[in-house]
Amino acid sequence: MTQLETQLLEKLRTLPTDKQHEVLDFVEFLIARTTTPQPPTEPIAAEHRTAETQL
Numbered sequence: 001m002t003q004l005e006t007q008l009l010e011k012l013r014t015l016p017t018d019k020q021h022e023v024l025d026f027v028e029f030l031i032a033r034t035t036t037p038q039p040p041t042e043p044i045a046a047e048h049r050t051a052e053t054q055l
Helices: 003-014 017-035
Strands: none
Touching: none
């Protein structure tokens, strides 16, 4: 186990159970956001650009 993992576990153990569940939810969110490919954004068509986007 790395030093970071040890520190995380030590701090996690000091939290009440409901807060530990919040941490777990957040970690799962981060994992999903990191591993789920994001759809590519479509380029803005030239005829739809505003003066602000034509810098």
